[in-house]
Amino acid sequence: MDEIRTAAQAKAWLEHQGKSVQEFAREHGVDPATTYQVLSGRKKGKRGEAHKVAVLLGMKDGIILSPPGDATEAKK
Template identity: 60%
Template sequence: MPDLRTPEQAREWLDQQGKSVQDFARENDLDPATTYQVLAGRKKGRRGEAHRAAVLLGIKAGKLPPARSSKPAQPSQQ
């Protein structure tokens, strides 16, 4: 199992990459507010988008659910 980060280490990791929390959230199709809450420890990342954010930040080990799609479904052409 890979080494997990604490929320503080995850913030340092973002700083080392020169990314803001907003940039990270946007790049990974995450809600920025949820990402901030995971980093602050207000959300534990047990399910849903908080879980996805925690796994992508390296705070939690786990499988990633598919990203939510921001594109509406295309009607079939006949």
């Protein structure tokens, strides 16, 4: 991703894909309420699930780490 999206751009991006916020949240396994809060600016996406949502929406440059013991974690 080249540019960080604003909240308005992220909403337009979802609309361009024909996805609702609810659908986006389900697809990515995140809380819909948190997604709405990030899009409205009530949550800044600094940590936790809000961070994950902001990165997935392209509103923040960052990485999403798997929690310890997650099935996607590389086996030792």
